[in-house]
Amino acid sequence: MGTVIGAGSALTMGDASKIPQFVAGGAVAGYVAGNTAANVTGRVSGVAKNVLKQPGNVRRAYEEEAYGLNYARNRDIKRQNDIRKKNFMRDDAEKIKYHDMAAKLSKNGNTFSTAQVMDAVWDMKKAGINDEKLQEKILKVEARRGSKIGSSNRDHEKIINIAQEAGAFDRSYIYNYEKRQELEDSFYYNLNSNEKDEEEAMKIFADLQEVGGAEKYMKIRNTNKEKEKRQERRGISSTQDKRKAMDRSANDRKAMDRSADDKKARTSAATNSEAKDTTRVARTKAEVEDRKLTKNKREEDIVKAKGKRKAMDGSANEKKARASKVANSKAKDSTTVAEAEYKELKKSTNRQTQRNNRNNRNNTTLP
Numbered sequence: 017m018g019t020v021i022g023a024g025s026a027l028t029m030g031d032a033s034k035i036p037q038f039v040a041g042g043a044v045a046g047y048v049a050g051n052t053a054a055n056v057t058g059r060v061s062g063v064a065k066n067v068l069k070q071p072g073n074v075r076r077a078y079e080e081e082a083y084g085l086n087y088a089r090n091r092d093i094k095r096q097n098d099i100r101k102k103n104f105m106r107d108d109a110e111k112i113k114y115h116d117m118a119a120k121l122s123k124n125g126n127t128f129s130t131a132q133v134m135d136a137v138w139d140m141k142k143a144g145i146n147d148e149k150l151q152e153k154i155l156k157v158e159a160r161r162g163s164k165i166g167s168s169n170r171d172h173e174k175i176i177n178i179a180q181e182a183g184a185f186d187r188s189y190i191y192n193y194e195k196r197q198e199l200e201d202s203f204y205y206n207l208n209s210n211e212k213d214e215e216e217a218m219k220i221f222a223d224l225q226e227v228g229g230a231e232k233y234m235k236i237r238n239t240n241k242e243k244e245k246r247q248e249r250r251g252i253s254s255t256q257d258k259r260k261a262m263d264r265s266a267n268d269r270k271a272m273d274r275s276a277d278d279k280k281a282r283t284s285a286a287t288n289s290e291a292k293d294t295t296r297v298a299r300t301k302a303e304v305e306d307r308k309l310t311k312n313k314r315e316e317d318i319v320k321a322k323g324k325r326k327a328m329d330g331s332a333n334e335k336k337a338r339a340s341k342v343a344n345s346k347a348k349d350s351t352t353v354a355e356a357e358y359k360e361l362k363k364s365t366n367r368q369t370q371r372n373n374r375n376n377r378n379n380t381t382l383p
Contacts, residue, residue, distance in 0.1 A: 093287055101138050110134065117152055126159055136166030143176050154179050157223045171220065178220050187225040190233050201249060206268050209250075 079088035104110060114137060115130040122128050133155065140151050154175055158165045166172055189195045199221070204214040215237070222229030236242060 089284065093283065096287055096290065097142065104138060104141070105131070105134055113148075117148075117155070120152070121155055121159055121165070126163055128155075128159070128165055132166055136172070139166070139172065140176055140179075143180050145176065145180060150179060153224060156227075157220070160223065161220075174217070175220055175224070178217060179224050185221075187222075187229070190222050190225060190229060190236070196236075197245070197249065200246070204250065205264050206272075 076088055076092060079091055111130055111134070114133045118128045118130045118133040121133065136155060136158070137151050140146075140154060145151060145154070155165050157175055157179075158169045158172060161171055161175075162169045169175075185199070189199050200214060200218055203217045204211060207213040207217065218233060218237070219230035222233035226232075
């Protein structure tokens, strides 16, 4: 996906005075940029590959040192985008949503998978297009213009970049002459006075406004009256006209550059904010996990303490039982001894009584 630059938030519906800014700030910037961003990935080789596998700060520091700040920042943004895209493509709720959209698009002999639709939609989300109706409209335009959607459609980036800003304009810019000429001429001068590119951009704009919009627009455009007026407006027959056209194009390019810088600054700020949010969420999760571990450890300690007390109580009960058994045994032994002594004493007493009785009888029988 090429660089996408937007200025639509400052626009109002039907405000023709905003058209030059719209073209310079958004649609044409992306339309022209396309895939012209330098691909520096091929520069990474050898030892660098090992370093680039390192996490966070180490990798960023190396990239800044080896390839420059802009390269390092762009690589960071790409890595963050790759992570967000992977999460988006795996999200079950999103799959259900875009499965329904794929079913709507799979008509008239075209068949699109949910993954194809989500891949194309991700490019729109990167460009700031989150409205599902507009996303579906873009996909329908792509399908009509080439029977393909997403990166496999040669007009994919053009359509997204024009749709990014087209929401601020309605179909009156197709049918109203004054509005139409303003939009046509703004495309024309910002696309380096290339009438073919201007016509293509207008057709995309018209298709985004309504089904068959491009065909209706071309019928108007190709009338002799329209051709004459267009040639009259753009006639470069004098040096003064040429100078005006060049000045206007130069000013528009400056506006485009300023808008590009603003977009880069906003993107960088958004990325930093998201990185902070990610760090904060990770820290919160870590704290929650720590609290869970602490709670579990505390519960384990309580269980162990209870088990230990129970074991100690069991040991004390066993000691008491043994002591009671010993005491009972001693008491029983004492009772047995006492009974034996009593029996022996009783026997001795009986023997003494018998001896006394015999003595008394003997004393009684003597003369």
